[in-house]
Amino acid sequence: MQNNIRNTNLRFNLDKEQQRRAWEYLQTMDRQDFKSYSQVISLALVDYFDRYYRTQADPYLETREREELFVKQIVDAVANSLKQALPLFLSGLTAGMAQREPQIRRPFQHLKIHSQIVM
Secondary structure, X not given: OHHHOOOOOOOOOOOOHHHHHHHHHHHXXXXXXXXXXXXXXXXXXXXXXHHHHHHHHOOOHHHHHHHHHHHHHHHHHHHHHHHHHHHHHHHHHHHHHHHOOOOOXXXXXXXXXXXXXOO
């Protein structure tokens, strides 16, 4: 098992904004969600490099993701509007059907067609 563990040291320069923020995140992280520095750093590195290599292979990935998010927001907004408006629409439709006069139905009568053959 010892052969599968690698050690490394990290150094944070707190005068640099990004490194200071990274250090602050490590100091204030929720220990219930993140058990160790190793777990957090490995999650962050894998996420960062996975995304980096995907965008290298597909330069329009971020644009498509934004477009898909925008479309999802539109679909969700329409769905929410329908949820709010549909009951009122259906009750109005039902009330309108109840007020409508019943149509008198006449039995279908076959028309007799007389044809004459002229010779």
